[in-house]
Amino acid sequence: xxxxxxxxxxxxxxxxxxxxxxxxxxxxxxxxxxxxxxxxxxxxxxxxxxxxxxxxxxxxxxxxxxxxxxxxxxxxxxxxxxxxxxxxxxxxxxxxxxxxxxxxxxxxxxxxxxxxxxxxxxxxxxxxxxx
Numbered sequence: 553x554x555x556x557x558x559x560x561x562x563x564x565x566x567x568x569x570x571x572x573x574x575x576x577x578x579x580x581x582x583x584x585x586x587x588x589x590x591x592x593x594x595x596x597x598x599x600x601x602x603x604x605x606x607x608x609x610x611x612x613x614x615x616x617x618x619x620x621x622x623x624x625x626x627x628x629x630x631x632x633x634x635x636x637x638x639x640x641x642x643x644x645x646x647x648x649x650x651x652x653x654x655x656x657x658x659x660x661x662x663x664x665x666x667x668x669x670x671x672x673x674x675x676x677x678x679x680x681x682x683x
Contacts, residue, residue, distance in 0.1 A: 553582055555589075557598055565600055569608045577617055577628060580677030588618065588626040631679060 553576055557565050576582040588594075591609065595602040609626055612618045619629045655665045 555594065555598060557600065566604050566607050566611075569594075569598075569600075569605070570611055573608070573612055574615075574617060578676050582628045584628050584630045586628045588628065590625060 555569055555572055557568050559565075561568060563571075573582065573588070582588075588609075589597065591602050591605045594600070594605045598605075609618060609620070613620060616629055616632055618626055620626050652665070660668075
């Protein structure tokens with residue numbers, strides 16, 4: 553996967569990179585056990601301070617999206633469902649509320665939002681309910 557940063561963006565570089573990895577995992581572009589570039593490699597490629605890359609990897613590891621194997625590198629982690637169903641639903645509810653609030657303020661109808669979400673859902677990798 554090729555990572556990109558936009559120096560003109562108001563979003564900090566570490567968030568740009570973190571969000572790219574999170575989205576790539578969600579879409580299935582990055583698969584479990586796939587190796588990511590080392591901190592040094594990625595910092596050299598993007599011409600970014602290595603501490604920035606290390607911060608991204610630390611946050612993603614804390615979230616359980618990646619894991620570091622000493623001497624081997626950084627890898628996409630196997631998906632886990634450690635949170636209870638109730639907590640997961642509460643988090644999703646907050647995110648959906650923010651999304652729907654923004655959609656209302658942008659002037660979309662409920663039907664337009666449902667149609668848009670239905671199309672976008674097809675672009676992501678979903679786990680079966682039992683896993």
